[in-house]
Amino acid sequence: MALFDKYAALIGQFASLEATGYNPFNVSFDTVLSPTEAMIGARRILLFGTNNYLGLTYDRAVIEAAAEATQRLGAGTTGSRVANGSYGTHRQLERHLADFYGRKHGMVFSTGYQANLGILSALAGKDDHLILDADSHASIYDGSRLGHAQVTRFRHNDPADLDNRLRRLADTPGDKIIVVEGIYSMLGDTAPLREFVEVKRKWGAYLVIDEAHSLGVLGRTGRGLAEAAGVEADVDFVVGTFSKSLGGIGGFCVSDMDGFDILRVASRPYMFTASLPPSVVAAVTEALNQLRHRPALRQQLLDNARRFHAGLADLGFNIGPEASPVVSAIMPDPATAFTFWSKLLEAGLYTNVSLPPATPKGLALLRSSVSAAHSRSQIDHAVQLFAETGRAMGLIGDQAAAPPEMRVAAQ
Known part of the structure; x- marks a missing residue:
């Protein structure tokens, strides 16, 4: 038996993609022009699949800070x-x-994936219990495996099922740690955090929230869902990433828990x-x-998200239940998702294909992410390309929805 025979099914799927002439896993941008546009060969591509929520990757002050740090402190740290x-800048960022x-406390990791991996594996040992939302990100599942904790899943966004799971564990030794997300990365829905907090209090559990996709998006100051829901004092650990709203790479955890530095x-x-390089x-x-100082960015992001979400909904696409920067159109099957994705790319629009096991309930998704940097005309053009492709493939009807300007004005 050859070493990679265990991946025969995956190899077959990958080969079938290559045979069609399109493969979403091999897209390469020859030039990235801005947070919203790139070049593939001579074609200008509109970017709707980058998670660049606040559009800060090309912010002048951000770029200048990175360049100055490289000149002053070098290209990398070469170790942990x-x-x-x-x-000193690592500590400074943690204080910020x-x-x-x-x-009271902050801790920085080299990726957002490692933040979940590192925090969950350290918080929960083999005699403890991690109670995870069934739709949790892969990094949450992997963090639970690394720590050898007992893992219990509860139905997605279901406080009653969480309550039932904790009831069954009430007389079982070990700490109980609930893990949820602020905005879920596949369908863009938010957790019913107030209800989860009530369950947490009832059973004396701990609560970790991953705000990766809600940092910079939700809350009065952009701290995420816990701030928006008014339950920050009941959240024991906040985990997040720098690779979405902050436009970089890395992850973090903050907490008030005594003894955190262990x-x-x-x-x-x-x-x-x-460790992360100085730049x-x-x-x-x-x-x-x-x-922190440009709240208008967050408002523009939310306005754009509502506009795009409403545009796809009015066309008749089956999309996620909430207007957030993550907007996914549910496709009938993976083959349709790949074909739709390919046609959009040919038309000049880059999105993401998301498939099981990364997606909830085995769904095939055309996943888009909206940015504060998108203009109204870019949002409307993306909706138009979805409409043209959806009609050509017979996924939506021939009757056009109202023009975007009229839809938004009516809201």
Whole structure:
């Protein structure tokens, strides 16, 4: 048996994609022009699949901060913070994050994936219990495996099922740690966090919320769903990423929990991964500053998200239940999703194909992400391309919805 025979089914699926002449996993942009446009060969492509929620990747102050830090502190750290030491800017970013969230402690990881991997594996050992929303991100599931905790899943966004699961575990030794997300990355829906908090209090559990897709999006100051729901005091740990609203790479955790710093030696992904380079730390620090002092960015993002969500809904697409920066059109099957994606790309629109097991309930999705940097005309053009492609494939009717300007004015 050959080493990769275990991936025979996956290899077959990949080969079938290659045979069709399009493959969403091999898209390469020759030039990225802005947060909203790129070039593939000589074709200009409108970007609706980048998670660049606040459009800060090309912000002048963010770029200048990264360039200055590289000149002053070098290209990289060449090792972990435990082995090579922390730079002053690492500590500074952690203080800024803790201050932003009104928390005592902050901890920075090299990726958002590692933040979940490192925090969950350190918080819950083999005698503890992680109670996960069934639609949790892969990094949450992987973090639970690394720590060897007992894992219990509850139905997505179902407080009653969470309550039932914790009731069954009430007499079982070990800590119980609930893990939910602010905005779920596939359908863009939010967690019923107030109801989850009530269940958490009832059973004396701990609560971790991953605000990866809700940082910079929800809440009066952009802290995420916990702020928007008014339950920040009941959330024990907030995990997030720098690769969405802050336009960089990296992850973090903030908390008021006493003894928090022991996680720096208990978390293997933190201990054994090279730390973020100075340029990234500086860029993220400035991006966080922009988030805090430019609330208009968040409002523009939400306006764009509502416009795009309404546009696809009015055309008759089956989409997620809430207007958020994540807008997914549910496709009948994976083959249709790939074909739709390909036709959109040929027309000049880049989106994402999302398939099982990454998607809930085995859905095939055409996933788009909206940015504050998108103009109204770009939003409307993307809706138009969805309409033309959907009609050509027989997925929506021939009757056009009202023009975007009329739809938005009517809301």
